[in-house]
Amino acid sequence: MKEYHQGENFYQKVYTVVSQIPLGKVMTYGQIARFxxxxxxxxAVGYALHLLPHGSxxxxxxxxxxxxxxxxxxIDFDHATVVQRLLLEAEGVMFDDDDRVDLEKYLxxxx
DNA sequence: CTACTGACTGATC
DNA sequence: TGATCAGCCAGTA
Numbered sequence: 001m002k003e004y005h006q007g008e009n010f011y012q013k014v015y016t017v018v019s020q021i022p023l024g025k026v027m028t029y030g031q032i033a034r035f036x037x038x039x040x041x042x043x044a045v046g047y048a049l050h051l052l053p054h055g056s057x058x059x060x061x062x063x064x065x066x067x068x069x070x071x072x073x074x075i076d077f078d079h080a081t082v083v084q085r086l087l088l089e090a091e092g093v094m095f096d097d098d099d100r101v102d103l104e105k106y107l108x109x110x111x
Numbered sequence: 112c113t114a115c116t117g118a119c120t121g122a123t124c
Numbered sequence: 125t126g127a128t129c130a131g132c133c134a135g136t137a
Binding site: 038042048 | 131
């Protein structure tokens with residue numbers, strides 16, 4: 001039996017990886033997907049985080065896109081994106097003039 | 112089961 | 125360097 005859609009297992013893996021991102025470090029959606037064995041499941045990773053409730057112990061703010069920028073989710077109510085940047089800055093992550101972070105410096109590579 | 116969407120990425124223009 | 129198109133995975137209609 002093939003198990004193409006991992007379902008909740010996939011989400012759990014995403015949460016587990018994100019939870020292991022050290023403070024002051026960040027990861028990209030694609031990197032997480034590849035780490036889990038999915039080469040192009042970056043969108044699914046973002047979906048998993050989007051389902052994450054507030055108050056969760058998962059540091060969702062440390063997950064950004066490959067450009068090093070925070071992905072906009074709602075043009076109408078993007079308060080979360082602002083909060084995400086503030087949280088990262090509070091952790092020591094510096095944003096440049098283009099609102100991007102230096103992935104070469106802050107990207108965390110899981111073992 | 113098919114179609115569309117979404118916190119993405121990589122290739123092309 | 126910046127915008128556009130297509131591909132991929134999971135979820136919902």
